[in-house]
Amino acid sequence: MEIILKENVANIGFKDELVSVKAGYGRNFLIPTGKAILATESAKKVLAENLKQKAFKEKSVIDEAEKLASKISKLELKIPAKVGPDGKLFGSISNTDVAKSLLTNKIEIEKENISIPGKSIKRIGKYQASIRLHREVSTQLNFELQAEKK
Numbered sequence: 001m002e003i004i005l006k007e008n009v010a011n012i013g014f015k016d017e018l019v020s021v022k023a024g025y026g027r028n029f030l031i032p033t034g035k036a037i038l039a040t041e042s043a044k045k046v047l048a049e050n051l052k053q054k055a056f057k058e059k060s061v062i063d064e065a066e067k068l069a070s071k072i073s074k075l076e077l078k079i080p081a082k083v084g085p086d087g088k089l090f091g092s093i094s095n096t097d098v099a100k101s102l103l104t105n106k107i108e109i110e111k112e113n114i115s116i117p118g119k120s121i122k123r124i125g126k127y128q129a130s131i132r133l134h135r136e137v138s139t140q141l142n143f144e145l146q147a148e149k150k
Contacts (some may be wrong), residue, residue: 001028002039004047009035016054035129043097062134065125068107069139072131077101077143092120093145097131101143109133114141 001023005013009030013019018039024125030036039044079101082090095114100111113132121127124145132138 003030003036004039004043005030005036007035016051017046018047038134062136065134067138069131069133069137072102072107072141073139075105075106075107075141077141079143079145081124081145083147087124087143087147089122089124092122094120095129098141098143102141 002018002020003026005015005017005019008014010029012021026036026038031038073132077098079093079097081093084090095111098114098116099109099111104128110132115130115132116127123145126142126144129141129143130138131141
């Protein structure tokens with residue numbers, strides 16, 4: 001029996017996939033619970049159209065992410081921080097601080113998508129953060145921690 005999955009089903013397949021299962025499993029479990037629909041000719045055509053539209057939307061999202069990635073990679077951030085006499089910070093700089101600094105440059109990125117080596121920085125200097133914009137697009141951000149001017 002051929003069915004179209006409406007959600008991911010373990011050991012069977014992923015959402016929007018056309019799979020063959022035993023008739024009893026499809027008729028008695030997958031279809032009544034809403035995890036799948038019967039793969040008729042019209043359902044197959046609708047699935048093909050949906051997949052085509054989804055690919056088009058995904059392409060535009062990836063293009064936007066790549067534009068933002070090139071903008072970020074060219075950016076040189078300078079983050080001011082309170083520092084002691086030996087160049088050690090009072091506190092630390094984390095991905096939250098980098099996200100706030102990007103926001104001042106009109107680039108909005110969630111802090112969860114920014115990863116700093118070692119999770120936090122405690123000394124002034126030049127560093128690099130990895131920013132994930134999409135599951136297929138990521139970039140590197142160069143930034144510098146500077147002593148705050150008094």
